[in-house]
Amino acid sequence: MQQVDGSIRLGAGGGAGAVTAKAGVQRYIVDAFGASLVEPWLAAHADVSRCVLLGASCGANIADYVARKAVEAGKLLDPVKVVAQVLMYPFFIGNVPTQSEIKLANSYFYDKPTCLLAWKLFLPEEEFSLDHPAANPLVPGRGPPLKCMPPTLTVVAEHDWMKDRAIAYSEELRKVNVDARSLNTRTQSMSLQHLISCSRRRKLRPVPRILLYGQEVYIFSRT
Numbered sequence: 655m656q657q658v659d660g661s662i663r664l665g666a667g668g669g670a671g672a673v674t675a676k677a678g679v680q681r682y683i684v685d686a687f688g689a690s691l692v693e694p695w696l697a698a699h700a701d702v703s704r705c706v707l708l709g710a711s712c713g714a715n716i717a718d719y720v721a722r723k724a725v726e727a728g729k730l731l732d733p734v735k736v737v738a739q740v741l742m743y744p745f746f747i748g749n750v751p752t753q754s755e756i757k758l759a760n761s762y763f764y765d766k767p768t769c770l771l772a773w774k775l776f777l778p779e780e781e782f783s784l785d786h787p788a789a790n791p792l793v794p795g796r797g798p799p800l801k802c803m804p805p806t807l808t809v810v811a812e813h814d815w816m817k818d819r820a821i822a823y824s825e826e827l828r829k830v831n832v833d834a835r836s837l838n839t840r841t842q843s844m845s846l847q848h849l850i851s852c853s854r855r856r857k858l859r860p861v862p863r864i865l866l867y868g869q870e871v872y873i874f875s876r877t
């Protein structure tokens with residue numbers, strides 16, 4: 655890793671494969687956790703052998719991607735272990751449209767053209783495909799095998815046009831004996847409130863939320 659002209663460059667040398675990121679990204683990390691990059695509360699209370707990944711919308715795609723990479727890494731991550739993931743109205747899509755994608759494509763929060771634009775902006779131009787592994791969790795050949803994935807709770811919203819693919823992902827996980835459940839809520843905001851409500855009934859104490867990729871993440875610990 656090198657710092658050149660105010661930017662952080664990752665990779666060997668300055669070839670085409672190098673990835674450049676603004677130095678401000680590092681500054682935000684330092685602002686959040688201090689120069690040591692250690693968050694005191696997590697260091698004192700967290701059990702890193704029982705990590706649960708949670709993401710909402712595009713954050714759910716990130717959570718699923720990280721979970722897959724954690725499975726592939728295996729013991730290389732010890733003592734860190736991902737034991738479950740929560741995917742809240744994930745931003746999944748694919749070349750073959752589902753019923754909800756057809757029925758709800760032009761209504762409610764955003765339409766299909768807006769979603770396609772988001773994926774075109776996100777994916778490299780030469781790799782653009784609605785069946786890209788980052789977009790479609792059920793694309794053939796995407797590793798690791800689904801049977802290796804951690805227990806998964808998938809939350810969908812009633813009028814989310816992407817909900818059918820998220821539900822299909824949950825169903826495919828169950829077919830290979832992964833503890834995978836889906837929760838269909840009327841609104842997106844209620845889904846997070848439901849999770850917080852469940853935590854209170856089980857006597858879990860929420861600590862101050864943090865932001866990850868613009869998404870609010872709550873961490874719970876037993877009282």
